[in-house]
Amino acid sequence: xxxxxxxxxxxxxxxxVKSSVQRNIRSKILDQYNKLETVIDEVLPKKxxxxxxxxxxxxxxxxxxxxxLFFQHFDGLYxxxxxxLHKYPDAFPKVQVDKGAIKKILSGANIMCPGLTSKxxxxxxxxxxxxxxxxxxxxxxxxxxxxxxxxxxxxxxxxNKDIGVENIHxxxxxxxxxxxxx
Amino acid sequence: xxxxxxxxxxxxxxxxxxxxxIYCGVCSLPPEYCEYGATLNKCKEWLREKHSDLFDNxxxxxxxxxxxxxxxxxxxxxxxxxxxKKAKEAAKxxxxxxxxxxxxxxxxxxxxxxxxxxxxxxxxxxxxxDLKKAAKSFASKFACGSSVVKNNQGNDEIVIxxxxxxxxxxYILETWPDVPEDNIELVEEKKSKK
Ligand SMILES: [Zn+2]
Numbered sequence: 001x002x003x004x005x006x007x008x009x010x011x012x013x014x015x016x017v018k019s020s021v022q023r024n025i026r027s028k029i030l031d032q033y034n035k036l037e038t039v040i041d042e043v044l045p046k047k048x049x050x051x052x053x054x055x056x057x058x059x060x061x062x063x064x065x066x067x068x069l070f071f072q073h074f075d076g077l078y079x080x081x082x083x084x085l086h087k088y089p090d091a092f093p094k095v096q097v098d099k100g101a102i103k104k105i106l107s108g109a110n111i112m113c114p115g116l117t118s119k120x121x122x123x124x125x126x127x128x129x130x131x132x133x134x135x136x137x138x139x140x141x142x143x144x145x146x147x148x149x150x151x152x153x154x155x156x157x158x159x160n161k162d163i164g165v166e167n168i169h170x171x172x173x174x175x176x177x178x179x180x181x182x
Numbered sequence: 183x184x185x186x187x188x189x190x191x192x193x194x195x196x197x198x199x200x201x202x203x204i205y206c207g208v209c210s211l212p213p214e215y216c217e218y219g220a221t222l223n224k225c226k227e228w229l230r231e232k233h234s235d236l237f238d239n240x241x242x243x244x245x246x247x248x249x250x251x252x253x254x255x256x257x258x259x260x261x262x263x264x265x266x267k268k269a270k271e272a273a274k275x276x277x278x279x280x281x282x283x284x285x286x287x288x289x290x291x292x293x294x295x296x297x298x299x300x301x302x303x304x305x306x307x308x309x310x311x312d313l314k315k316a317a318k319s320f321a322s323k324f325a326c327g328s329s330v331v332k333n334n335q336g337n338d339e340i341v342i343x344x345x346x347x348x349x350x351x352x353y354i355l356e357t358w359p360d361v362p363e364d365n366i367e368l369v370e371e372k373k374s375k376k
Contacts, residue, residue: 038199039199039200042198042199042200083203086201086203086212087200087201087203088199088200088201089201102215102218103218106215106218140212140214140215141212141214142203142212142214142215144215171211171212171215172209172210172211172219176210177210
């Protein structure tokens, strides 16, 4: 999603979100990630100034204090950024890939089912298709990507071929390297 | 606006739930992923210096040994082309680093008349610092005029109104930890006596 992203050139508009809209976004995010409930006041403090940064290719970023917290495509699901996920690793659904998949993911490849079902991999939760997941790796503490399941975890286990999780945002991609400055 | 000002201070949450994550000062990834980049040696150096406990965890002898075994196992099927590409990339980064190490930032105090002087900074761009933003931050830090100008060699430099050279020296070190202290030079330029 961010392969050609360039924060310096791609920002179209940037606006302070009105508090009513902010409440709206907040409840949408909570609907999506109910485990975020306990920490939402820290993630999106009620009185913080939330900015909506609209970029080309219909990418929207939500920022607080110049930190990108969430992004979305059109007005679809809100994805957490990896830095946010690193801070709250348990607030989002997760999957784990085996060690061999790390290198491919870091070069932007989607995650194939075998990488999610082999020995070092783990899928502890039953998740439906189109779930946003943090992608962790065998032997690593921190997540290395944010993905979107292309099939349910059950299908990933049973079918065990083709793309299981789409790679949306990964360490060192252009979004990772972006920093928003005023 | 005023409402926003009141709200800016962070609420007094003393215990944060957020996990503290250390990011590599060289490649920006969590250090456990440094091995996948092209700057592993630099990353290791940085980590050993800044977070030795984490360094020991990641690169302790036992880990290293098993990594070696893994590496030698992995290395065989990997084709030469990829190795070459990686080596090239590493060499490029190395060159850039050396260039950085060799380049200097010069802070010059230039006397304009008896009591007034300007401070001139050049070489910041060698450290990938955005000059416009830097000039702006100097202006707000020292409450004075600060702007980017082209000097007679055609290079950009920052001119700050007033003598702030000592403070600036500290401020640069503070703001951009990448800049080695030895690379900053303080110069005083006096107008030739009449
Ligand atoms: Zn590193």
